[in-house]
Amino acid sequence: MSTRQTAETIVGAVDDLEYTVLARTPHTPNIIELELAPAGERLSYRSGQYVVIGDPDRALPVRSYSLANAPNPSGRINVLVTEVPGGEMSTWLHRGLRIGDRVLVSGPYGTFVADPGADGPVLCLAAGSGLAPIRALAEDAVRRAGAQRFTVLFSARTQADVMNMGRFASWQRQYPGLRFVRTLTGQAGEPPLGRLPGLLPALFGDLCGHEVFIAGAPGFVADCARAARGLGARPGHLHTEEFFHEPWPWSAPVAAQGQQ
Ligand SMILES: Cc1cc2nc3c(=O)[nH]c(=O)nc-3n(C[C@H](O)[C@H](O)[C@H](O)COP(=O)(O)OP(=O)(O)OC[C@H]3O[C@@H](n4cnc5c(N)ncnc54)[C@H](O)[C@@H]3O)c2cc1C
Numbered sequence: 001m002s003t004r005q006t007a008e009t010i011v012g013a014v015d016d017l018e019y020t021v022l023a024r025t026p027h028t029p030n031i032i033e034l035e036l037a038p039a040g041e042r043l044s045y046r047s048g049q050y051v052v053i054g055d056p057d058r059a060l061p062v063r064s065y066s067l068a069n070a071p072n073p074s075g076r077i078n079v080l081v082t083e084v085p086g087g088e089m090s091t092w093l094h095r096g097l098r099i100g101d102r103v104l105v106s107g108p109y110g111t112f113v114a115d116p117g118a119d120g121p122v123l124c125l126a127a128g129s130g131l132a133p134i135r136a137l138a139e140d141a142v143r144r145a146g147a148q149r150f151t152v153l154f155s156a157r158t159q160a161d162v163m164n165m166g167r168f169a170s171w172q173r174q175y176p177g178l179r180f181v182r183t184l185t186g187q188a189g190e191p192p193l194g195r196l197p198g199l200l201p202a203l204f205g206d207l208c209g210h211e212v213f214i215a216g217a218p219g220f221v222a223d224c225a226r227a228a229r230g231l232g233a234r235p236g237h238l239h240t241e242e243f244f245h246e247p248w249p250w251s252a253p254v255a256a257q258g259q260q
Contacts, residue, residue: 015106016054017041021099022076027163028156030083031129032094033068035076036103042075045108047140048133048213050241051077054104055092063089063246064109066215068132070139077105080129080163112213112241114140121149122211123204125196125224127156130216131164133241137213138171138178148177153203155196155220157186196220197227208232215241 019036026032043051047070054062065079083094097103112133114122122141124134134152141150156162168180183192183199192199204210212233214224221242228238 012044013107013109014041014043016104017043017106018056018102019077019105021097021101021103024097024099027080028161031080031161031163032083033078033080034093034097035078036105038075039102043077043105043108045071045077046113047071047136048112048114048239048241049108049110050112050133051079051105051107052109053079053089053093054106055089056102056104058104060088060092061246062104062106064243066110066112066129066133066136066241066243067108068135070136070143078132080132080135082129110241112215112239113137114211114213116144118211118237119145119148120209120211122151122213123207123228124150124152124213124215125228126152126154126214127196127216127220128161130214130220130241130243133215134213135164135167138168142171142175142178146175146177150175150177151179151181153196153199154180154182155216156182156184158184159187159189195223197223200224200227200231204231206232208234211237211239213239213241216243218242218244 018039020039021034022037023035024032050064050066052062052064068078068080081090081093084090114137126134131154138152162182171178172180183196185195207228212228214221221240225240
């Protein structure tokens with residue numbers, strides 16, 4: 001696997017570490033969680049970063065996946081994978097991969113990380129597998145400071161698309177500063193209901209003192225970022241991770257677009 005051209009300067013990333021599939025857990029009709037254990041050298045990363053995953057035969061295009069857990073001594077990593085209809089890598093990860101199989105992991109990449117010195121309130125907005133880097137950031141916050149003033153707003157279409165409720169409910173019981181709220185966009189039920197950008201002003205009057213993290217599909221991230229800016233979220237304190245579709249191989253014009 002060659003080093004990918006991205007807008008970011010990548011420091012300390014390593015290519016093609018071998019990982020073994022330890023567990024495969026379905027969370028929603030189209031999202032599974034994979035737990036991967038290092039077969040040899042392990043990845044060193046920060047919560048919120050992503051890796052690039054490839055198949056051992058190098059037959060499929062490699063794709064980016066955010067890590068869903070904070071670093072831990074076992075070196076195990078977790079990813080949440082949405083199955084994209086007709087998608088080469090996500091279909092293989094969902095349907096082709098078996099427990100005990102190997103994958104190639106390269107990384108870490110990305111700057112969707114918390115400033116260790118920041119101690120203000122944190123608001124995280126996620127949809128679908130965008131919950132992955134947010135979950136890692138929440139786990140990190142819980143470990144470091146008991147997650148003081150840490151709110152996660154998770155957008156799902158229906159109740160069947162809500163995931164990790166048990167994990168967040170348990171953190172919430174242990175750490176009163178952490179709050180997990182789900183909203184449904186396509187089903188009646190317990191409030192809050194509706195899309196997050198529209199709900200945000202009612203939930204948060206002013207975001208100017210917040211660190212804001214938004215992850216998910218590009219349209220979701222753009223709409224939420226606009227809403228957050230409208231509520232005073234400051235540049236430099238508004239962090240976004242867009243799960244955009246990656247052409248492969250990367251070409252110069254595409255890399256240039258990403259820098260705009
Ligand atoms: C920084 C970053 C982090 C990411 N993290 C995650 C993650 O944690 N979990 C995760 O599931 N994905 C994540 N993605 C998206 C992932 O990298 C792949 O793009 C996705 O899995 C689709 O790859 P594929 O090979 O299955 O589909 P492809 O073969 O690349 O695409 C097949 C078809 O589906 C369309 N398509 C591709 N992606 C999407 C999409 N997301 N929605 C709708 N249509 C699509 C394409 O335009 C194409 O027509 C991330 C992307 C980036 C850039």
